[in-house]
Amino acid sequence: MADELEPLGRSSEMKANNHVVIIGGGPGGLAAAKTLARKGVSVTIIDENPDLGGQYYRRRTKGTTELVGDYRVDGTHLISSVKKLGCTILTDSYVWGISNDKRSLLVENSLLGKSTRVNFDFLIVASGGHEIQYPFTNWQSTKVMTPGMLSRLVTVDAIEPNGRRAILVGSGPFLLAVTSHLIDSGVVVDGVFELTRPYRLTVFSMLAVFFPAKCAQFLHYRFKLFSNGVKLTQGSRLRSVQDSYDGITATFDKRSGGEQVVVESQLLGVGYGFKPNSEVLEILNVERGESTSFGHFYPRVDRYGRTSQQNVFAIGEVSGIEGFKSAMVGGVLSGQRILRDIKGVKGFASMYVTLVHYLRSIYEELFAKFLKKLYRIDLEDFPLLDPEVLLCRCEGVYASELDGVLSQCESDMAYVKAETRIGMGLCQGRMCGTALGIIVKKKYPKSISPGFSIRIPFRPVAIGSIIALESEENRDYIDG
Numbered sequence: 001m002a003d004e005l006e007p008l009g010r011s012s013e014m015k016a017n018n019h020v021v022i023i024g025g026g027p028g029g030l031a032a033a034k035t036l037a038r039k040g041v042s043v044t045i046i047d048e049n050p051d052l053g054g055q056y057y058r059r060r061t062k063g064t065t066e067l068v069g070d071y072r073v074d075g076t077h078l079i080s081s082v083k084k085l086g087c088t089i090l091t092d093s094y095v096w097g098i099s100n101d102k103r104s105l106l107v108e109n110s111l112l113g114k115s116t117r118v119n120f121d122f123l124i125v126a127s128g129g130h131e132i133q134y135p136f137t138n139w140q141s142t143k144v145m146t147p148g149m150l151s152r153l154v155t156v157d158a159i160e161p162n163g164r165r166a167i168l169v170g171s172g173p174f175l176l177a178v179t180s181h182l183i184d185s186g187v188v189v190d191g192v193f194e195l196t197r198p199y200r201l202t203v204f205s206m207l208a209v210f211f212p213a214k215c216a217q218f219l220h221y222r223f224k225l226f227s228n229g230v231k232l233t234q235g236s237r238l239r240s241v242q243d244s245y246d247g248i249t250a251t252f253d254k255r256s257g258g259e260q261v262v263v264e265s266q267l268l269g270v271g272y273g274f275k276p277n278s279e280v281l282e283i284l285n286v287e288r289g290e291s292t293s294f295g296h297f298y299p300r301v302d303r304y305g306r307t308s309q310q311n312v313f314a315i316g317e318v319s320g321i322e323g324f325k326s327a328m329v330g331g332v333l334s335g336q337r338i339l340r341d342i343k344g345v346k347g348f349a350s351m352y353v354t355l356v357h358y359l360r361s362i363y364e365e366l367f368a369k370f371l372k373k374l375y376r377i378d379l380e381d382f383p384l385l386d387p388e389v390l391l392c393r394c395e396g397v398y399a400s401e402l403d404g405v406l407s408q409c410e411s412d413m414a415y416v417k418a419e420t421r422i423g424m425g426l427c428q429g430r431m432c433g434t435a436l437g438i439i440v441k442k443k444y445p446k447s448i449s450p451g452f453s454i455r456i457p458f459r460p461v462a463i464g465s466i467i468a469l470e471s472e473e474n475r476d477y478i479d480g
Protein backbone atom coordinates (compact mmCIF):
# COMPACT_ATOMS: atom_id res chain seq x y z
CA MET A 1 0.00 0.00 0.00
CA ALA A 2 1.27 3.47 -0.85
CA ASP A 3 1.99 5.79 2.04
CA GLU A 4 -0.48 8.52 2.92
CA LEU A 5 0.13 11.21 0.30
CA GLU A 6 0.06 14.96 0.77
CA PRO A 7 -2.85 16.75 -0.83
CA LEU A 8 -2.13 18.75 -3.99
CA GLY A 9 1.21 20.48 -3.72
CA ARG A 10 1.27 22.26 -7.07
CA SER A 11 0.85 25.85 -8.14
CA SER A 12 -2.26 27.83 -7.26
CA GLU A 13 -3.17 27.88 -10.95
CA MET A 14 -3.24 24.09 -10.94
CA LYS A 15 -5.28 24.06 -7.76
CA ALA A 16 -7.82 26.22 -9.49
CA ASN A 17 -8.01 23.88 -12.48
CA ASN A 18 -8.10 20.47 -10.80
CA HIS A 19 -8.42 18.86 -14.17
CA VAL A 20 -8.72 15.07 -13.96
CA VAL A 21 -7.64 13.02 -16.97
CA ILE A 22 -8.66 9.39 -17.19
CA ILE A 23 -6.89 6.98 -19.53
CA GLY A 24 -9.38 4.26 -20.46
CA GLY A 25 -13.12 4.42 -20.95
CA GLY A 26 -13.87 0.96 -19.54
CA PRO A 27 -15.96 0.23 -16.43
CA GLY A 28 -13.24 1.62 -14.11
CA GLY A 29 -12.68 4.85 -16.02
CA LEU A 30 -16.41 5.42 -16.49
CA ALA A 31 -17.19 4.92 -12.79
CA ALA A 32 -14.44 7.38 -11.84
CA ALA A 33 -15.62 9.91 -14.43
CA LYS A 34 -19.21 9.72 -13.20
CA THR A 35 -18.19 10.11 -9.55
CA LEU A 36 -16.15 13.22 -10.34
CA ALA A 37 -18.17 14.91 -13.06
CA ARG A 38 -21.44 14.80 -11.11
CA LYS A 39 -19.68 16.94 -8.47
CA GLY A 40 -18.65 19.47 -11.09
CA VAL A 41 -15.02 18.38 -11.57
CA SER A 42 -13.55 18.87 -15.04
CA VAL A 43 -12.87 15.41 -16.50
CA THR A 44 -11.30 14.26 -19.77
CA ILE A 45 -11.53 10.59 -20.78
CA ILE A 46 -9.13 9.27 -23.41
CA ASP A 47 -9.70 5.94 -25.11
CA GLU A 48 -8.19 4.41 -28.21
CA ASN A 49 -11.48 2.83 -29.31
CA PRO A 50 -14.18 4.51 -31.41
CA ASP A 51 -16.50 4.63 -28.40
CA LEU A 52 -16.37 4.36 -24.63
CA GLY A 53 -16.99 1.05 -22.87
CA GLY A 54 -13.62 -0.70 -22.63
CA GLN A 55 -13.61 -4.48 -22.74
CA TYR A 56 -16.72 -5.25 -20.77
CA TYR A 57 -19.00 -2.52 -22.11
CA ARG A 58 -17.61 -2.54 -25.65
CA ARG A 59 -20.19 -0.96 -27.98
CA ARG A 60 -21.76 -2.53 -31.00
CA THR A 61 -21.49 -0.49 -34.19
CA LYS A 62 -24.58 1.54 -35.12
CA GLY A 63 -25.42 -0.88 -37.94
CA THR A 64 -25.14 -3.96 -35.71
CA THR A 65 -27.25 -2.31 -33.00
CA GLU A 66 -29.96 -1.50 -35.54
CA LEU A 67 -29.86 -5.07 -36.76
CA VAL A 68 -29.70 -7.09 -33.53
CA GLY A 69 -30.28 -4.59 -30.72
CA ASP A 70 -28.17 -3.17 -27.92
CA TYR A 71 -25.55 -5.11 -25.99
CA ARG A 72 -25.09 -4.79 -22.20
CA VAL A 73 -27.69 -2.10 -21.68
CA ASP A 74 -26.32 -1.11 -18.26
CA GLY A 75 -23.16 -0.05 -20.11
CA THR A 76 -25.23 2.06 -22.51
CA HIS A 77 -26.80 3.88 -19.54
CA LEU A 78 -23.46 4.41 -17.82
CA ILE A 79 -21.82 5.77 -20.98
CA SER A 80 -24.72 8.08 -21.74
CA SER A 81 -24.76 9.45 -18.16
CA VAL A 82 -21.03 10.18 -18.39
CA LYS A 83 -21.55 11.94 -21.72
CA LYS A 84 -24.44 13.97 -20.31
CA LEU A 85 -22.31 15.12 -17.37
CA GLY A 86 -20.20 17.09 -19.84
CA CYS A 87 -16.90 15.20 -19.66
CA THR A 88 -14.49 15.88 -22.52
CA ILE A 89 -14.29 12.62 -24.42
CA LEU A 90 -11.39 11.82 -26.72
CA THR A 91 -12.08 8.56 -28.50
CA ASP A 92 -9.95 7.05 -31.28
CA SER A 93 -7.16 8.60 -29.22
CA TYR A 94 -4.13 6.68 -28.02
CA VAL A 95 -1.85 7.88 -25.22
CA TRP A 96 1.60 7.13 -26.62
CA GLY A 97 3.80 9.04 -24.21
CA ILE A 98 4.27 11.61 -21.44
CA SER A 99 5.92 15.03 -21.67
CA ASN A 100 9.31 15.51 -20.01
CA ASP A 101 7.79 17.47 -17.11
CA LYS A 102 5.35 14.55 -16.58
CA ARG A 103 2.37 16.91 -16.55
CA SER A 104 0.84 16.19 -19.92
CA LEU A 105 0.01 13.14 -21.95
CA LEU A 106 0.93 12.81 -25.60
CA VAL A 107 -2.12 11.59 -27.45
CA GLU A 108 -2.59 10.67 -31.09
CA ASN A 109 -5.98 10.79 -32.76
CA SER A 110 -5.82 7.80 -35.06
CA LEU A 111 -8.45 9.18 -37.45
CA LEU A 112 -6.70 12.50 -37.96
CA GLY A 113 -3.14 11.17 -37.57
CA LYS A 114 -2.52 14.17 -35.33
CA SER A 115 -1.11 14.38 -31.82
CA THR A 116 -2.13 16.62 -28.94
CA ARG A 117 -0.89 17.31 -25.42
CA VAL A 118 -3.43 16.80 -22.69
CA ASN A 119 -2.53 18.43 -19.37
CA PHE A 120 -3.60 16.92 -16.10
CA ASP A 121 -3.64 17.80 -12.44
CA PHE A 122 -4.84 14.35 -11.45
CA LEU A 123 -4.31 11.29 -13.61
CA ILE A 124 -6.36 8.11 -13.32
CA VAL A 125 -4.85 5.26 -15.28
CA ALA A 126 -7.68 2.83 -16.03
CA SER A 127 -6.08 1.31 -19.10
CA GLY A 128 -7.08 -2.31 -18.44
CA GLY A 129 -5.09 -5.26 -19.74
CA HIS A 130 -4.73 -7.54 -22.70
CA GLU A 131 -4.81 -11.30 -22.98
CA ILE A 132 -1.65 -13.34 -22.58
CA GLN A 133 -0.67 -15.81 -25.27
CA TYR A 134 2.01 -18.48 -25.39
CA PRO A 135 3.14 -19.68 -28.82
CA PHE A 136 2.65 -23.20 -30.17
CA THR A 137 2.94 -24.76 -33.61
CA ASN A 138 0.75 -22.84 -36.08
CA TRP A 139 -0.64 -20.31 -33.58
CA GLN A 140 -0.61 -17.86 -36.47
CA SER A 141 -3.56 -19.69 -38.05
CA THR A 142 -6.49 -17.38 -38.77
CA LYS A 143 -8.69 -19.84 -36.87
CA VAL A 144 -6.75 -19.21 -33.65
CA MET A 145 -7.50 -16.15 -31.52
CA THR A 146 -7.80 -15.11 -27.90
CA PRO A 147 -10.92 -16.12 -25.91
CA GLY A 148 -11.78 -12.42 -25.61
CA MET A 149 -11.70 -11.94 -29.37
CA LEU A 150 -13.76 -15.09 -29.92
CA SER A 151 -16.33 -13.85 -27.43
CA ARG A 152 -16.34 -10.39 -28.96
CA LEU A 153 -16.95 -11.73 -32.47
CA VAL A 154 -20.12 -13.53 -31.46
CA THR A 155 -21.44 -11.15 -28.81
CA VAL A 156 -20.44 -7.57 -29.67
CA ASP A 157 -20.01 -7.98 -33.43
CA ALA A 158 -22.86 -10.53 -33.53
CA ILE A 159 -21.23 -12.53 -36.29
CA GLU A 160 -23.48 -15.42 -37.28
CA PRO A 161 -22.32 -18.39 -35.19
CA ASN A 162 -24.51 -21.05 -36.82
CA GLY A 163 -22.54 -24.19 -37.51
CA ARG A 164 -19.59 -22.72 -35.65
CA ARG A 165 -17.71 -24.92 -33.23
CA ALA A 166 -14.92 -23.81 -30.95
CA ILE A 167 -12.58 -24.98 -28.23
CA LEU A 168 -11.32 -22.87 -25.35
CA VAL A 169 -7.79 -23.32 -24.10
CA GLY A 170 -5.58 -21.69 -21.48
CA SER A 171 -6.10 -20.81 -17.88
CA GLY A 172 -8.34 -18.79 -15.60
CA PRO A 173 -12.00 -18.30 -14.75
CA PHE A 174 -12.31 -16.12 -17.85
CA LEU A 175 -12.41 -19.33 -19.96
CA LEU A 176 -15.65 -20.32 -18.22
CA ALA A 177 -17.19 -16.86 -18.72
CA VAL A 178 -16.33 -16.90 -22.41
CA THR A 179 -17.61 -20.46 -22.83
CA SER A 180 -20.88 -19.32 -21.33
CA HIS A 181 -21.07 -16.33 -23.72
CA LEU A 182 -20.35 -18.63 -26.68
CA ILE A 183 -23.01 -21.15 -25.69
CA ASP A 184 -25.55 -18.33 -25.28
CA SER A 185 -24.67 -17.13 -28.78
CA GLY A 186 -25.25 -20.54 -30.33
CA VAL A 187 -21.65 -21.73 -30.69
CA VAL A 188 -21.03 -25.43 -30.04
CA VAL A 189 -18.10 -25.68 -27.64
CA ASP A 190 -16.11 -28.86 -28.27
CA GLY A 191 -14.22 -28.66 -24.99
CA VAL A 192 -12.54 -26.43 -22.45
CA PHE A 193 -8.90 -27.23 -21.71
CA GLU A 194 -7.53 -25.69 -18.51
CA LEU A 195 -3.77 -25.80 -18.12
CA THR A 196 -3.82 -26.03 -14.31
CA ARG A 197 -6.08 -28.07 -11.99
CA PRO A 198 -8.17 -25.53 -10.09
CA TYR A 199 -11.43 -27.50 -10.05
CA ARG A 200 -10.29 -30.35 -7.81
CA LEU A 201 -11.89 -30.46 -4.40
CA THR A 202 -9.10 -29.51 -1.98
CA VAL A 203 -9.04 -27.80 1.40
CA PHE A 204 -7.89 -24.63 -0.36
CA SER A 205 -10.52 -24.69 -3.10
CA MET A 206 -13.20 -25.08 -0.41
CA LEU A 207 -12.35 -21.54 0.76
CA ALA A 208 -14.53 -20.48 -2.16
CA VAL A 209 -17.52 -20.82 0.19
CA PHE A 210 -16.44 -17.50 1.74
CA PHE A 211 -17.35 -15.85 -1.59
CA PRO A 212 -20.95 -17.06 -2.01
CA ALA A 213 -21.90 -14.78 -4.93
CA LYS A 214 -18.80 -15.79 -6.89
CA CYS A 215 -19.44 -19.45 -6.01
CA ALA A 216 -22.96 -19.16 -7.36
CA GLN A 217 -21.63 -17.67 -10.59
CA PHE A 218 -19.11 -20.50 -10.92
CA LEU A 219 -21.82 -23.11 -10.36
CA HIS A 220 -23.96 -21.38 -12.97
CA TYR A 221 -21.14 -21.61 -15.53
CA ARG A 222 -20.34 -25.19 -14.53
CA PHE A 223 -23.98 -26.20 -14.90
CA LYS A 224 -24.19 -24.53 -18.29
CA LEU A 225 -21.14 -26.47 -19.49
CA PHE A 226 -22.55 -29.70 -18.10
CA SER A 227 -26.05 -29.27 -19.54
CA ASN A 228 -24.58 -28.46 -22.96
CA GLY A 229 -22.31 -31.50 -22.90
CA VAL A 230 -19.10 -29.43 -22.78
CA LYS A 231 -16.22 -31.40 -21.29
CA LEU A 232 -13.86 -29.49 -18.99
CA THR A 233 -10.40 -31.04 -18.98
CA GLN A 234 -7.77 -29.96 -16.45
CA GLY A 235 -4.01 -30.28 -16.71
CA SER A 236 -3.71 -30.32 -20.52
CA ARG A 237 -1.07 -28.46 -22.44
CA LEU A 238 -1.69 -27.28 -25.99
CA ARG A 239 1.07 -28.53 -28.25
CA SER A 240 0.03 -27.69 -31.81
CA VAL A 241 -2.80 -26.77 -34.12
CA GLN A 242 -3.18 -27.99 -37.70
CA ASP A 243 -5.49 -26.31 -40.19
CA SER A 244 -7.93 -28.68 -41.84
CA TYR A 245 -10.41 -28.07 -44.67
CA ASP A 246 -13.03 -26.27 -42.60
CA GLY A 247 -11.46 -26.16 -39.17
CA ILE A 248 -8.56 -27.13 -36.97
CA THR A 249 -7.09 -30.14 -35.23
CA ALA A 250 -5.60 -29.33 -31.85
CA THR A 251 -3.16 -31.64 -30.09
CA PHE A 252 -2.77 -31.56 -26.32
CA ASP A 253 -0.25 -33.24 -24.01
CA LYS A 254 -1.92 -34.60 -20.91
CA ARG A 255 0.41 -33.54 -18.16
CA SER A 256 -0.19 -36.61 -16.03
CA GLY A 257 0.62 -39.76 -17.97
CA GLY A 258 2.08 -37.93 -20.98
CA GLU A 259 -0.50 -39.22 -23.48
CA GLN A 260 -1.73 -37.00 -26.31
CA VAL A 261 -5.31 -35.91 -26.93
CA VAL A 262 -6.47 -34.74 -30.36
CA VAL A 263 -9.59 -32.59 -30.74
CA GLU A 264 -11.23 -31.33 -33.92
CA SER A 265 -13.14 -28.09 -34.07
CA GLN A 266 -13.47 -24.96 -36.18
CA LEU A 267 -12.06 -22.17 -34.05
CA LEU A 268 -9.71 -22.07 -31.09
CA GLY A 269 -9.57 -19.42 -28.36
CA VAL A 270 -6.43 -19.50 -26.27
CA GLY A 271 -5.34 -17.23 -23.41
CA TYR A 272 -3.60 -17.42 -20.05
CA GLY A 273 -5.10 -14.47 -18.21
CA PHE A 274 -4.32 -10.77 -18.62
CA LYS A 275 -1.24 -8.58 -18.79
CA PRO A 276 -1.71 -4.99 -17.58
CA ASN A 277 -1.47 -2.12 -20.08
CA SER A 278 1.02 -0.51 -17.72
CA GLU A 279 3.15 1.58 -20.11
CA VAL A 280 2.04 4.95 -18.71
CA LEU A 281 2.64 3.86 -15.12
CA GLU A 282 6.06 2.48 -15.91
CA ILE A 283 7.16 5.62 -17.74
CA LEU A 284 5.95 7.67 -14.76
CA ASN A 285 8.26 5.59 -12.52
CA VAL A 286 5.40 4.47 -10.34
CA GLU A 287 6.55 1.97 -7.72
CA ARG A 288 6.02 -1.68 -8.50
CA GLY A 289 3.75 -3.92 -6.45
CA GLU A 290 4.24 -7.59 -5.64
CA SER A 291 6.03 -9.58 -8.33
CA THR A 292 3.98 -12.08 -10.31
CA SER A 293 4.97 -15.37 -11.92
CA PHE A 294 5.07 -13.73 -15.37
CA GLY A 295 7.05 -10.71 -14.10
CA HIS A 296 4.41 -8.24 -15.30
CA PHE A 297 4.38 -4.70 -13.95
CA TYR A 298 1.62 -4.06 -11.44
CA PRO A 299 1.70 -0.77 -9.53
CA ARG A 300 1.75 -0.55 -5.75
CA VAL A 301 -1.56 1.10 -4.92
CA ASP A 302 -3.63 1.80 -1.85
CA ARG A 303 -7.32 1.08 -1.58
CA TYR A 304 -8.15 4.32 -3.46
CA GLY A 305 -5.84 3.41 -6.32
CA ARG A 306 -3.21 5.96 -5.31
CA THR A 307 0.25 5.11 -6.61
CA SER A 308 3.62 6.25 -5.29
CA GLN A 309 3.45 9.27 -7.65
CA GLN A 310 1.49 12.20 -6.35
CA ASN A 311 -1.94 12.59 -7.96
CA VAL A 312 -1.49 9.50 -10.12
CA PHE A 313 -4.03 6.72 -9.59
CA ALA A 314 -4.25 3.23 -11.09
CA ILE A 315 -7.53 1.35 -11.00
CA GLY A 316 -9.22 -1.69 -12.51
CA GLU A 317 -7.43 -4.37 -14.44
CA VAL A 318 -4.20 -2.37 -14.81
CA SER A 319 -3.86 -2.51 -11.03
CA GLY A 320 -4.18 -6.28 -11.03
CA ILE A 321 -7.72 -6.95 -9.89
CA GLU A 322 -9.80 -8.49 -12.62
CA GLY A 323 -13.50 -8.27 -13.31
CA PHE A 324 -15.72 -5.38 -14.29
CA LYS A 325 -17.32 -4.98 -10.86
CA SER A 326 -13.98 -4.51 -9.08
CA ALA A 327 -12.93 -2.04 -11.78
CA MET A 328 -16.04 0.01 -11.04
CA VAL A 329 -15.46 -0.15 -7.29
CA GLY A 330 -11.91 1.13 -7.90
CA GLY A 331 -13.28 3.90 -10.11
CA VAL A 332 -15.68 5.14 -7.44
CA LEU A 333 -13.01 5.04 -4.71
CA SER A 334 -10.43 6.95 -6.77
CA GLY A 335 -13.10 9.52 -7.65
CA GLN A 336 -14.10 9.91 -4.00
CA ARG A 337 -10.48 10.33 -2.96
CA ILE A 338 -9.87 13.05 -5.55
CA LEU A 339 -13.07 14.82 -4.48
CA ARG A 340 -11.77 14.75 -0.92
CA ASP A 341 -8.42 16.23 -2.04
CA ILE A 342 -10.13 18.96 -4.02
CA LYS A 343 -13.14 19.79 -1.93
CA GLY A 344 -12.46 18.24 1.49
CA VAL A 345 -14.73 15.67 3.20
CA LYS A 346 -18.32 16.64 2.57
CA GLY A 347 -21.48 15.04 3.82
CA PHE A 348 -22.67 11.75 5.21
CA ALA A 349 -23.71 10.42 1.79
CA SER A 350 -20.19 10.73 0.41
CA MET A 351 -18.69 9.02 3.49
CA TYR A 352 -21.24 6.24 3.20
CA VAL A 353 -20.47 5.66 -0.50
CA THR A 354 -16.75 5.56 0.27
CA LEU A 355 -17.21 3.12 3.15
CA VAL A 356 -19.40 0.72 1.15
CA HIS A 357 -16.95 0.71 -1.76
CA TYR A 358 -13.98 0.44 0.58
CA LEU A 359 -15.40 -2.74 2.13
CA ARG A 360 -16.32 -4.05 -1.29
CA SER A 361 -12.78 -3.52 -2.51
CA ILE A 362 -11.40 -5.54 0.42
CA TYR A 363 -13.73 -8.38 -0.57
CA GLU A 364 -12.70 -8.14 -4.25
CA GLU A 365 -9.02 -8.08 -3.36
CA LEU A 366 -9.34 -11.16 -1.16
CA PHE A 367 -11.16 -12.96 -3.94
CA ALA A 368 -8.51 -11.92 -6.48
CA LYS A 369 -5.80 -13.32 -4.19
CA PHE A 370 -7.75 -16.55 -3.82
CA LEU A 371 -8.08 -16.89 -7.61
CA LYS A 372 -4.42 -16.12 -8.17
CA LYS A 373 -3.49 -19.02 -5.92
CA LEU A 374 -6.15 -21.32 -7.29
CA TYR A 375 -5.05 -20.83 -10.92
CA ARG A 376 -1.38 -20.49 -10.12
CA ILE A 377 0.72 -21.11 -13.24
CA ASP A 378 4.34 -22.21 -12.90
CA LEU A 379 7.06 -21.92 -15.49
CA GLU A 380 7.10 -25.71 -15.92
CA ASP A 381 3.48 -25.50 -17.07
CA PHE A 382 4.74 -24.07 -20.35
CA PRO A 383 6.70 -26.28 -22.75
CA LEU A 384 9.95 -25.18 -24.38
CA LEU A 385 9.15 -24.20 -27.94
CA ASP A 386 9.86 -26.43 -30.92
CA PRO A 387 12.33 -24.69 -33.24
CA GLU A 388 9.77 -24.17 -36.02
CA VAL A 389 7.34 -22.23 -33.78
CA LEU A 390 6.89 -18.61 -34.85
CA LEU A 391 7.67 -16.54 -31.77
CA CYS A 392 7.28 -12.94 -32.93
CA ARG A 393 4.47 -12.70 -35.44
CA CYS A 394 5.03 -9.06 -36.37
CA GLU A 395 8.70 -9.48 -37.26
CA GLY A 396 8.58 -13.15 -38.32
CA VAL A 397 11.11 -14.47 -35.77
CA TYR A 398 11.15 -18.25 -35.14
CA ALA A 399 12.04 -19.99 -31.87
CA SER A 400 15.12 -21.55 -33.54
CA GLU A 401 16.61 -18.06 -33.92
CA LEU A 402 16.67 -17.62 -30.15
CA ASP A 403 19.09 -20.39 -29.27
CA GLY A 404 22.38 -18.76 -30.24
CA VAL A 405 21.33 -15.32 -29.04
CA LEU A 406 20.18 -16.50 -25.61
CA SER A 407 23.44 -18.29 -24.93
CA GLN A 408 25.32 -15.05 -25.62
CA CYS A 409 23.21 -12.65 -23.63
CA GLU A 410 21.96 -14.68 -20.69
CA SER A 411 18.84 -12.85 -19.56
CA ASP A 412 19.29 -9.45 -21.24
CA MET A 413 15.99 -8.96 -23.09
CA ALA A 414 17.20 -5.73 -24.72
CA TYR A 415 20.05 -7.66 -26.33
CA VAL A 416 17.68 -10.38 -27.56
CA LYS A 417 15.43 -7.68 -28.98
CA ALA A 418 18.25 -5.89 -30.77
CA GLU A 419 19.72 -9.09 -32.20
CA THR A 420 16.49 -10.75 -33.36
CA ARG A 421 13.99 -7.86 -33.71
CA ILE A 422 11.58 -9.72 -31.40
CA GLY A 423 9.10 -7.20 -30.00
CA MET A 424 10.02 -4.45 -32.49
CA GLY A 425 6.94 -4.82 -34.67
CA LEU A 426 3.54 -3.22 -34.69
CA CYS A 427 2.37 -4.74 -31.39
CA GLN A 428 5.62 -3.82 -29.62
CA GLY A 429 5.92 -7.17 -27.85
CA ARG A 430 2.30 -7.41 -26.65
CA MET A 431 1.95 -10.87 -28.20
CA CYS A 432 5.47 -12.26 -27.75
CA GLY A 433 6.82 -10.32 -24.73
CA THR A 434 5.39 -12.57 -22.04
CA ALA A 435 6.40 -15.70 -23.96
CA LEU A 436 9.97 -14.48 -24.34
CA GLY A 437 10.02 -13.62 -20.63
CA ILE A 438 8.92 -17.19 -19.79
CA ILE A 439 11.54 -18.73 -22.09
CA VAL A 440 14.32 -16.56 -20.64
CA LYS A 441 13.21 -17.30 -17.08
CA LYS A 442 13.07 -21.05 -17.78
CA LYS A 443 16.60 -20.93 -19.12
CA TYR A 444 17.98 -18.54 -16.48
CA PRO A 445 15.84 -19.06 -13.36
CA LYS A 446 17.81 -16.47 -11.39
CA SER A 447 17.14 -13.65 -13.85
CA ILE A 448 15.08 -10.82 -12.37
CA SER A 449 11.86 -9.59 -13.94
CA PRO A 450 12.54 -10.16 -17.61
CA GLY A 451 10.48 -7.89 -19.81
CA PHE A 452 10.96 -5.30 -22.50
CA SER A 453 11.70 -1.87 -21.13
CA ILE A 454 9.07 0.73 -21.99
CA ARG A 455 9.97 3.45 -24.45
CA ILE A 456 8.06 6.38 -25.95
CA PRO A 457 6.13 6.04 -28.22
CA PHE A 458 4.49 2.98 -26.64
CA ARG A 459 3.20 1.99 -30.04
CA PRO A 460 4.16 3.18 -33.54
CA VAL A 461 2.56 6.57 -34.27
CA ALA A 462 2.68 8.67 -37.44
CA ILE A 463 6.02 10.46 -37.60
CA GLY A 464 4.30 13.58 -38.95
CA SER A 465 2.14 13.61 -35.86
CA ILE A 466 5.21 13.75 -33.59
CA ILE A 467 6.89 16.44 -35.69
CA ALA A 468 3.73 18.55 -35.68
CA LEU A 469 3.58 18.30 -31.90
CA GLU A 470 7.04 19.80 -31.66
CA SER A 471 6.13 22.80 -33.80
CA GLU A 472 4.88 25.68 -31.63
CA GLU A 473 2.25 26.92 -34.03
CA ASN A 474 0.54 23.56 -34.33
CA ARG A 475 0.68 22.84 -30.65
CA ASP A 476 -2.73 22.10 -29.19
CA TYR A 477 -3.51 21.79 -25.54
CA ILE A 478 -6.53 20.31 -23.93
CA ASP A 479 -6.74 21.67 -20.45
CA GLY A 480 -9.30 21.74 -17.72
Ligand SMILES: Cc1cc2nc3c(=O)[nH]c(=O)nc-3n(C[C@H](O)[C@H](O)[C@H](O)COP(=O)(O)OP(=O)(O)OC[C@H]3O[C@@H](n4cnc5c(N)ncnc54)[C@H](O)[C@@H]3O)c2cc1C
Binds near residue numbers: 048
Ligand atom coordinates in the same frame (compact mmCIF):
# COMPACT_ATOMS: atom_id res chain seq x y z
C1 LIG B 1 -14.83 -10.70 -24.04
C2 LIG B 1 -14.72 -10.37 -22.59
C3 LIG B 1 -15.68 -10.81 -21.70
C4 LIG B 1 -15.60 -10.52 -20.34
N1 LIG B 1 -16.55 -10.99 -19.49
C5 LIG B 1 -16.48 -10.68 -18.19
C6 LIG B 1 -17.50 -11.11 -17.28
O1 LIG B 1 -18.44 -11.81 -17.66
N2 LIG B 1 -17.41 -10.72 -15.98
C7 LIG B 1 -16.36 -9.93 -15.52
O2 LIG B 1 -16.31 -9.56 -14.34
N3 LIG B 1 -15.37 -9.54 -16.35
C8 LIG B 1 -15.40 -9.90 -17.67
N4 LIG B 1 -14.40 -9.49 -18.50
C9 LIG B 1 -13.29 -8.73 -17.94
C10 LIG B 1 -13.70 -7.27 -17.87
O3 LIG B 1 -14.02 -6.86 -19.15
C11 LIG B 1 -12.57 -6.43 -17.32
O4 LIG B 1 -12.23 -6.89 -16.04
C12 LIG B 1 -12.98 -4.97 -17.21
O5 LIG B 1 -13.41 -4.48 -18.46
C13 LIG B 1 -11.81 -4.14 -16.72
O6 LIG B 1 -12.21 -2.81 -16.71
P1 LIG B 1 -11.13 -1.63 -16.79
O7 LIG B 1 -11.91 -0.36 -16.73
O8 LIG B 1 -10.07 -1.86 -15.80
O9 LIG B 1 -10.41 -1.79 -18.20
P2 LIG B 1 -10.96 -2.02 -19.75
O10 LIG B 1 -12.38 -2.39 -19.71
O11 LIG B 1 -9.98 -2.93 -20.29
O12 LIG B 1 -10.82 -0.57 -20.33
C14 LIG B 1 -9.56 -0.01 -20.58
C15 LIG B 1 -9.66 0.86 -21.82
O13 LIG B 1 -8.46 1.64 -21.93
C16 LIG B 1 -8.05 1.64 -23.28
N5 LIG B 1 -6.60 1.94 -23.30
C17 LIG B 1 -5.60 1.18 -22.83
N6 LIG B 1 -4.41 1.80 -23.00
C18 LIG B 1 -4.69 2.98 -23.61
C19 LIG B 1 -3.89 4.07 -24.07
N7 LIG B 1 -2.56 4.07 -23.92
N8 LIG B 1 -4.50 5.11 -24.68
C20 LIG B 1 -5.86 5.13 -24.84
N9 LIG B 1 -6.67 4.12 -24.42
C21 LIG B 1 -6.09 3.07 -23.82
C22 LIG B 1 -8.39 0.24 -23.76
O14 LIG B 1 -8.45 0.15 -25.16
C23 LIG B 1 -9.76 0.04 -23.10
O15 LIG B 1 -10.78 0.55 -23.91
C24 LIG B 1 -14.49 -9.77 -19.86
C25 LIG B 1 -13.49 -9.34 -20.75
C26 LIG B 1 -13.59 -9.64 -22.10
C27 LIG B 1 -12.49 -9.18 -23.04
